[in-house]
Amino acid sequence: MSQEKVLVIADSITVGELAETLKLPVTTLIGELFKNGIVATINQRIDFETATIIVEELGLDVDLQKKEASHTHERKTHQLSEKAVERPPIVAVMGHVDHGKTSLLDAILKTKTVEGEAGGITQHISAYQTVRNNRSITLLDTPGHEAFAALRQHGATLTDVVIIVVAADDGVKPQTVEAIRFAQNANAKIVIAINKIDKDTANSQLVKTQLATEHNLNPEEWGGDTIMVEVSAKTGQNIDKLLDMVLLVADMEELRADVDVPAEGLVIESHMETGRGSVVGLLVEQGQLKPGHFLVAGTAYGKVRTMLDFTGKTLRSAGPSTPVTVTGFKELPQFGDVFTIVKNEKEARRQTDLARIEREKNAASTNVTGADLLKMMNQQHDTQEINVIVKADVQGSLTSVMDSLRLLDTGDMVTLRIVGSGVGNISENDIRLAADGETVIYGFNVELPPAVKRLAMRDKVQVRLFKVIYELLDDARSTMEEKLAPEVVETEVGTLTIKGIFRTLKEELIVGGEVTSGKIVPNILARVKHGDEQLAEVEVMSLQRQKQEAKEVFEGEMCGLSLKTTKKLLLEEGDTLEFFTRELVKRKLD
Secondary structure, X not given: OOOOEEEEEOOEEEHHHHHHHHOXXXXXXXXXHHHOOOOOOOOOEEEHHHHHHHXXXXXXXXXXXXXXXXXXXXXOOOOOOOOOEEOOOEEEEEEOOOOOHHHHHHHHHOOOOHHHOHHHOOOOOEEEEEEEOOEEEEEEEOOOOHHHHHHHHHHHHOOOEEEEEEEOOOOOOHHHHHHHHHHHHOOOEEEEEEEOOOOOOOOHHHHHHHHHHHHOOOEHHHOOOEEEEEOOOOOOOOHHHHHHHHHHHHHHHOOEEOOOOOOEEEEEEEEEEOOOEEEEEEEEEEOOEOOOOEEXXXXXXXXXXXXXXXXXXXXXXXXXXXXXXXEEEOOOOOOOOEEEEEOOHHHHHHHHHHHHHHHHHHHHOOOEOXXXXXXXXXXXXXXXXXXXXXXXXXXXXHHHHHHHHHHHOOOOOEEEEEEEEEEOOOOHHHHHHOOOOOEEEEEEOOOOOHHHHHHHHHOOOEEEEEOOHHHHHHHHHHHHHHHOOOEEEEEEEEEEEEEEEEEEOOOEEEEEEEEEEEEEOOOOEEEEEEOOEEEEEEEXXXXXXXXXXXXXXXXXXXXXXXXXXXXXXXXXXXXXXXXXXXXXXXXXXX
């Protein structure tokens, strides 16, 4: 028995490179991919799993092994210098929808936000600062709806402390659990704010018990190490105490950062604004950011033209843990990108070009994945497709909407494909892209200008605008379900044993018998069976009991039946009829 040849390949490889490695004509490899539903070129990259599947399909005596890649982290860890100074804590506020997270922030900042939020839920990450005992605290308000999990995860990974808001009258909910998990994964300290204690139905002890027994978060008063503060965003009760606890946790963590170094931080929001161009929310993590600095963030770069704090006030400098809004980027950076300062525009262009090449390489490496190939191999030909274009007001929302739409794509007879996306209002170019009549444009917190609306009406393009994410997802789900072929559902009703055959014609049978289970009604279907063999399907035209027309006959009763058939049947006494209904039921996505 020959031993398999071991070949080591990278995590991704072009079709041409794989053919050379396997010593096969490239046309053979392309042909095998084509047979499995993948149209590939010689330069297209496929992942390791796809390569393995193709080798198996070709029956080659080869064992592919993946080359171990060296792991590099995008985020750099900085060694603090002796000159490092104390910095404000960065605090993410998380919690289940309707538990009063944004109302709590309103109480802290003494603003009114929640009335302005579509559907009463936060749709973006918003950054603020407040002052307690002459010390600043940076607050991040993260979305509460489940579709914004990606934003919440970023909110946790760039924070020191997470305030998890739990309603005293509602207890621990799925997004509460999710927030706990994110905070723990990010190694952030957790402070629990038990909100709505002003309500008559409030039960703080139940909340503490749930957190302690189910999530190992034991309150300090029970001998644990988790700070829990009972608050009321409505009355303002214990808000100051909550902030004091946050500062206490910050003191224990000894949060510091260098200021005499080039500024660096994270992109937390980005969108386009008429008259201002790209408007980008940044969170400075170290150094001092100033107007005039050249910034690089992923594949985007720019020169800081204006810099504002969260109230809209102009800033001349922003230090560690400070959220700012800047203008001047040439294009929108991606949510979660690290920004750094470079010395001039030439260097900025050089770095973004390198980042773009790397990003395109990573994107190309997943041109054809093993999951795609298996899906194509197993997919039926009558799979329906829905094409969508997604436009959103900010980059973070766009990412979350697209991620949530992809989760709807079960691959079960209907596939949702995102064929275009972007930040900003719906444009004429979007309408032209969707002019095939089969593409839906989803707009989230964006507008449809009158001229573009007229073009959409002329070209009969479906444009659907939403301000609440779950309404958009419900619409997408409903649209996909309309494409699903209805399911044929059969329901067994009863059985009858034939006792006599009175007339046998080509299209009609008249028989008599005893109902042995269930019941029989007119205009119902029946399977004619001789032992285990099914002879035909027939339809009950009429039903008689004791020579009288009957609407139904029950178990144990004798009756006569007129049956409609499509072929002449030779029946015998003792044959059985199995009665059933058959209906088309609208299918739902899993």
